[in-house]
Amino acid sequence: MERHITGFHVDAHGDWVAELDCHHGQHTRHKPPFFNRPWTQTEAGRTAMLGTTLDCARCDALEFPEGLAEYKRTPTFTESTIPAGLLRDHTTKAGVWGLIEVEAGTLLYTVQYPQERRYTLSAGTPGVVVPGMKHHVSAAEPVSFHVAFYTRTAGK
Numbered sequence: 001m002e003r004h005i006t007g008f009h010v011d012a013h014g015d016w017v018a019e020l021d022c023h024h025g026q027h028t029r030h031k032p033p034f035f036n037r038p039w040t041q042t043e044a045g046r047t048a049m050l051g052t053t054l055d056c057a058r059c060d061a062l063e064f065p066e067g068l069a070e071y072k073r074t075p076t077f078t079e080s081t082i083p084a085g086l087l088r089d090h091t092t093k094a095g096v097w098g099l100i101e102v103e104a105g106t107l108l109y110t111v112q113y114p115q116e117r118r119y120t121l122s123a124g125t126p127g128v129v130v131p132g133m134k135h136h137v138s139a140a141e142p143v144s145f146h147v148a149f150y151t152r153t154a155g156k
Contacts, residue, residue, distance in 0.1 A: 072149045
């Protein structure tokens with residue numbers, strides 16, 4: 001999934017890491033002939049790349065980023081109280097991740113990117129909601145669940 005570069009930092013090995021708007025980091029090494037990114041070697045080059053996009057394989061893999069904090073949680077829903085909006089394709093705001101946490105029963109979770117993928121969620125197996133990735137849920141049997149929303153905490 002294409003993500004915007006919001007900043008850069010150097011890792012413990014001295015390699016540049018692009019900070020993406022999804023809160024993942026991606027190495028942007030300049031190691032010719034395998035990685036040809038001379039723009040990483042100057043402040044002006046890195047600044048010129050701010051706002052451009054990189055493909056985030058970690059978003060594609062539904063990998064929850066480290067360092068996020070929960071800031072909101074829905075009430076518990078059941079198969080008969082699931083809001084209509086959750087039953088049709090929708091997304092979260094930029095930078096907002098979610099965890100669909102099943103309390104009892106099972107819930108079907110469908111993600112629409114890069115192709116349709118379906119997951120059966122149960123207690124202890126949350127569904128990862130990636131910012132901007134279309135998804136929806138459905139219940140084929142009794143279930144109770146809630147959604148917890150996460151983002152980067154202030155100052156990080």
